[in-house]
Amino acid sequence: MRSTRAAFSTIFFCAFALYIAWHASHHSPSGPLDELPLPAAHGDESNAGAAATEANAPELVKRGQYLARLGDCAACHTSDKSRPFAGGRAIPTPFGAIYSPNITPDPDTGIGQWTDADFVRAMHEGIGKGGQRLYPAFPYVAFTRVTERDVLAIRAYLNTVAPVHYKPPPNELRFPFNWRWLMIAWNLFNFDEGRFVPDPQKSAEFNRGAYLVEGLAHCEECHTPRNFMQGLRKNERFAGATQAGWQAYNITPDPLSGIGGWSDAALRAYLVTGAADGHGSAAGPMAEVVQNSTQYLTDVDVRSITTYLRVQRPIRGGVTRARDTWGQPVADDVTTLRGTSITSVNGAQLFVANCASCHNWTGAGVGASAPGAYPSLVHNSVVGAASPNNLAMVILHGVTRNTLQADVLMPAFDSELTNDQIAAISNYVTKQFGDPHATITPDQVGALRAAQQ
Structure with a gap:
């Protein structure tokens, strides 16, 4: 019965999508107005009123680099740090994995043969060079708001990055979600094309x-x-x-x-x-x-x-x-553990063995408010959250954060600790330093461990 309902739903959805495709091809409305001028709409505040042009190519590229960083393009389009913007990073979705494309100026595997119009269309409409519909893992739903001027600045910057000859793996989407043209139906309900229009009543x-x-x-x-x-x-x-x-x-x-x-x-x-x-x-x-x-x-x-x-x-x-109002420093458990024989998975013992050297026995952390400090577990928005998932994910995968102020590294314990042990540490930390009502089971840790990153 379930398979019959599923098949009927798929047929109905596909038929509906075919209708949408026909409708789109026979009723093509005029596109939206482009953008109104937006004051200070670029990255360099020192020349916020200036217009970047091809005659000022270095400034255009500089502004494009700033805007590409603001859009965090590198995060999705880099799977190997030695090949920036070459794509290949798997982006998990409920329908399967989507691999980010190569956006270096390589002419064969990147966007080297794309025209500026191709690039603008992808950013504003979610349509690639060959007319294929892009999946919204690429956030064109948001990028449609960006002025054409800023989109072209990003393109100018990408033209200057090193071309990388690399073809990312094909997407791994389940049927029927691997049919790109079905995005016409998705866009109908979830996408409003058009550039940002400033509110004259606002600052x-x-x-x-x-x-x-x-x-x-x-x-x-x-x-x-x-x-x-x-x-x-x-x-x-x-x-x-x-x-x-x-x-x-x-x-x-x-x-x-x-x-x-x-x-x-x-x-x-x-x-x-x-x-x-x-x-x-x-x-x-x-x-x-x-x-x-x-x-x-x-x-x-x-x-x-x-x-x-x-x-x-x-x-x-x-x-x-x-979330950041929970907890106070405590150290009683360290004293209690002395001379005690541990015969089962014990959160306090595991915390002392794996966490206390950086986060202190009391949970107060080391280094106070410095950007590179080992953070306090008290008044910590992760430890005080109603769900301990992020805490367990941090223990599983660690933290790597490199900034101009500090390089922060917490090791990952996914290969060192079992699901039972990570659950025990998480529950100990939330009980001692955070929201004591937030608990997690070993099975839930296992599900988080299996989540594609």
Whole structure:
């Protein structure tokens, strides 16, 4: 019976998609207006009013590099650091793995033969050089907001990177999701093409922040929950979502569940260094964002992003206490363990053996608020979260975050500790230093371990 229903659903979906394809080919509306001028819409605040042109190619490339960093292009399009932008990184989706393409100027395997119009069309419409529909793992849903001027600056920069002759693996998507033309149906419900239009009732700083967050920075792609089609649920913007086992936390201005209790200085420190004293440290995908992207933001852009996020609709989501208000330093368990014979998996013993040398016996960390410190587990937004998933993921995969301020490294314990041991450490840490109601089972750790990174 289930197989019959599944087959019927697939046939119905395909038939509907065929109708959409026919409709699109016979009713082609005129494209949206391009962008209105956006003040300070480029990376170099020192010449925010200047227009980059081909006559000023070095400045165009410089601005394109800044914008490419802001868009974090390297994160998805680099699988091997010795071959930047050559693609090949597997991006997990509920429908299978998508491998990022090569965007170096190699003429055979990259975008060396793409025209500027091809590149703009991909960024604005999600359509590749050969007319194929791109999957929204490439966030054209956000990039459509970016001005053509900035898109061309990014293209100018990519033209200067070293060409790499490399063809990424083919995508591994299940039927029928491997049919690219079905994206016509997806776009109908989840994609609104059009450039960003400033709000004349808002400040230039707000508009700059909106342009960045909604466009190149594509913050919603990780921090907004998704619907059953994997489109963004616009009524829950920035309320938090799960990506490959990692929780991208709520960044609405709610004081309990979001960033409403963070000062502007704390937000700046987190974006630029990856560490905010009394709040937490970036790990997982967010550590990559800091490393590849936000550490390079100008002060103007940091303030603009903060200004924009501050006025979004706060979403509480049932949270009753801020994540970074839990815990106090304790050390009693160290004394209790002395002379004790341990015959089973013991979280306190495992913590002392694997974690205490860096995070201190008391959980207070070493190095206080420095960006390269071993962070405190007290008043830590990961340890105080209602779900201990990110804590377990940090233990499994460690932390690597290289910034201009510090190189941060926490070793991964996935090959050293079993699921039972990681669950025991996680539960000990949340009980002693964070939200004691947040617990995890060995089976749940196993599911996180299996999540493709």
